[in-house]
Amino acid sequence: MPLPAPIYHLHSPCSSCNLAELCLPADLSANEMHKLDELSTVKRSFARSDYLYRSGDKFRSLFAIHSGSFKTQILHEDGREQVTGFQMAGEIIGLDAISTDIHACDAVALESCVVCELPFNKLEALSREIPLLQRHLHKIMSREIVRDQGIMLLLGSMRAEERLAVFLLNLSQRFAARGLSPTQFQLRMSRQEIGSYLGLKLETVSRAFSHFQSERLINVKVRTVEILDLAGLQACLNNTR
Structure with missing residues (x-):
């Protein structure tokens, strides 16, 4: 035990x-x-x-x-x-x-x-x-419902690279809300865990990271991610890149 x-x-x-x-x-x-x-x-x-x-x-x-x-x-x-x-x-x-x-x-x-x-x-x-306090608890629970709906959309209608872009942009926003850098942060989870969350195989996650790096959208060193082009990463979702 x-x-x-x-x-x-x-x-x-x-x-x-x-x-x-x-x-x-x-x-x-x-x-x-x-x-x-x-x-x-x-x-x-x-x-x-x-x-x-x-x-x-x-x-x-x-x-x-x-x-x-x-x-x-x-x-x-x-x-x-x-x-x-x-x-x-x-x-x-x-x-x-x-x-x-x-x-x-x-x-x-x-x-x-x-x-x-x-x-x-x-x-x-x-x-x-x-x-x-009661209203705040309701907001937290509502936020969880919205997040679950977002995951369903993510898994049901997005390509692999779009899923990873959403994931990185979400982390960026959450770090910014904590007064931390929105463009450079440590990934505490493994790529295997990211794949499990996004409904992707490990090799697919690795290829998506490599593609973003080759496009100069991000730079990755082990688990440190630097977002070089936030607008470009967002554009992956709008099919404008």
Whole structure:
């Protein structure tokens, strides 16, 4: 059995976290923020390949990713792993289990990570006291639905290069939202994992990366990606290049 993730008390509460604007509603009063600080008092740390939770685990908490990144995946009957998403710092993970009280997928750390645990029964009670918090939770869930619909469109109607372009542009936007470079970043996931997420074979993903590099749209060194031509990458989706 794996050892439980280390647990320790927060050194910085939600009110002073530099990711607060990403995972918390704006315009909370000082008293409302204090209540949130009391809700999230535990952090858990994970090493690469550690499981935050597994499919079939009982749902107790949501988790705000404080640092690092995760992948979610489901296991097919034949043993193949299907990646269903990549989550990074400032995002909430575990929403899949709200309806059934059971996690429907695995969440696996892609690197060293720290998460803030949000006991759902307490979060639910607090959201009834704080309408802004309840609305924010609804927005997060709505965003997940929109993302799932986007994945269905991606897998159903786009060519391999279009799928990879969408993936890289999405990462660019998410890094920019965190005040990081939108044009140079590390891929924490493998090409195999990217292929699983995009519904592509490993060789197809590698060919698409090579094509973008030969077209001077990107430059790739191991897992460091530099987007050289954002407009050109976007043009791949508009069939104008």
